[in-house]
Amino acid sequence: MTTTTAVPAPTPDATGTRRPQSSRRKEDARHKRGVGRWIVLALAVVVALLMLAPFVIMVLNAFKSPSEYSQDGPLSIPTQLYLDGVQNFWTRTNFPQKLWNSVFISALVAVFGTLLSLLNAYAIGVGRIKGRLWIVTLFLVANMLPQEALIYPLFDMAQQVGLSNSQCR
Amino acid sequence: MPTRTDAAPGTTGRATATPRRRRRAAWVPYLPYLIPGAVAFVVVIGYPFAMNVYYSLFKWRGGMAPLRWNGLGNYADLMDDAAFWTSFQNSIAMIVAMVVVPTLVGLILAAVLFDVLGRRFGPRVSTVLRATYYLPQILPVAVAGVLWNWILNSQTGALNVILRGVGIEDPPNWLGDPSTALPSVMLVLIWVQIGYPVVIFMSALQRVDPELYEAAELDGAGWWRRFRAITIPQIRPETFVVTLTCTVAALKVFGPIYVLTRGGPESSTLVPSYYSYLNFFDKSKVGYGAAVATVLTVVIIVVAVVILGLQNRAERRELEGR
Structure with missing residues (x-):
């Protein structure tokens, strides 16, 4: 630091790079000595724990037997690993089928959504179609629409074409 | 970009008419690419939304029940x-x-x-x-x-x-x-x-x-x-x-x-x-x-x-x- 000030006429470049570094180092040292940064860290960790708490409670009770739950409440740490609850849920709700439905729907949405977007984007971006700003605005508005403004007609349409309440296989 | 010139091959000789026609012809061939998106938009968003506004002007219990005209009564x-x-x-x-x-x-x-x-x-x-x-x-x-x-x-x-x-x-x-x-x-x-x-x-x-x-x-x-x-x-x-x-x-x-x-x-x-x-x-x-x-x-x-x-x-x- 002393050498920097000792240089008679430092170029703008030299001052620009060296001074902030030295001041940064000074500040770093100050912060390392102080407890301030530990208080900030503690507060940030407390926020993180509050965010995590519901997950912890969920996991804690997923592996707890009903009798233990009624005896010790939702906050106790389970004494043994109880897997029957998860197993019952898995078979009773036919979870594999639910999971498959999710995979199937997401895959269809991903493929067809991308395909549609690709075609539209090609016309708008590469073809520079006239009125493209309006088309983009229309898509934006469509994105903002509440589903309730569409759901009843969609429900009605599905009923009319026999899609409603039928296993389409 | 090369498609722009390809789209209007016969017009290259006439200098005055060229720019306008070329520009129009340039984006028109891209229109068909919008068709699938437009169809999906109309079926899933446009038509249902219009129907929703239409329904809002009626008294209707849904399903097979009759629609009874109510004008802006629902909004009132x-x-x-x-x-x-x-x-x-x-x-x-x-x-x-x-x-x-x-x-x-x-x-x-x-x-x-x-x-x-x-x-x-x-x-x-x-x-x-x-x-x-x-x-x-x-x-x-x-x-x-x-x-x-x-x-x-x-x-x-x-x-x-x-x-x-x-x-x-x-x-x-x-x-x-x-x-x-x-x-x-x-x-x-x-x-x-x-x-x-x-x-x-x-x-x-x-x-x-x-x-x-x-x-x-x-x-x-x-x-x-x-x-x-x-x-x-x-x-x-x-x-x-x-x-x-x-x-x-x-x-x-x-x-x-x-x-x-x-x-x-x-x-x-x-x-x-x-x-x-x-x-x-x-x-x-x-x-x-x-x-x-x-x-x-x-x-x-x-x-x-x-x-x-x-x-x-x-x-x-x-x-x-x-």
Whole structure:
């Protein structure tokens, strides 16, 4: 630091790079000595724990037997690993089928959504179609629409074409 | 680009007519690419939305029941409907819980993570904390709702077990009491929402030129001064994006209400989207529900246009300021 000030006429470049570094180092040292940064860290960790708490409670009770739950409440740490609850849920709700439905729907949405977007984007971006700003605005508005403004007609349409309440296989 | 000239091969000889015809011919061949999107748009959005507006002009119990013309009667009824006004009042609470609080807290958390913890404790600490804050965002809303419903349960809920543990004899029935239901729902929404602004703002802060901070530090500006004078103005575009997307989401909110309280108790957590759902499928007042949904749509579009207008004005003012 002393050498920097000792240089008679430092170029703008030299001052620009060296001074902030030295001041940064000074500040770093100050912060390392102080407890301030530990208080900030503690507060940030407390926020993180509050965010995590519901997950912890969920996991804690997923592996707890009903009798233990009624005896010790939702906050106790389970004494043994109880897997029957998860197993019952898995078979009773036919979870594999639910999971498959999710995979199937997401895959269809991903493929067809991308395909549609690709075609539209090609016309708008590469073809520079006239009125493209309006088309983009229309898509934006469509994105903002509440589903309730569409759901009843969609429900009605599905009923009319026999899609409603039928296993389409 | 080469397709532009290919599209009008016969016109190249005549100089005067060429530019106009060429330009028109250039984009016309691209029109067919819009057809699949246009068809999907009409079937899934355009036609249903038009039908929804159409239904809102009728009294209709749905299904095979006859449609009875009601003109703007449904809209007139809305004006006198206390539940309708309550639902929009609660929308303001939803905006507080999903936009105002998460944006302000997210801004401070992001600045603290990026500025203090990232620098003093290394990037790993800030990355882990950021991931923790974001965790509720990846949880399906139904799971979050069921989880919180159970934590806030008046008898066996974890929260009341803790409260009884510290000596509070009669802890409130959080979601079952009209006076505490709305604040409880807001708390859950804040918990769900907070990670989104943190992640957006942290990536925004990486974009800010560190020389600005160094210059301010040299001039003796403290952390708060730097936060106010550099951080907030520099990440204004991201703040607008967060505000816009979250406000639209807050006005549309349905899932959390559906799984947590179903609008109750005593309509204390009713929101417009749930009120319209209630009319559609519970009360079989389809025309009335359609009117609620149409009003909600108009409100959302107006609010979005206002926010976009404010953003444009802020950008213009910044350009003029320089």
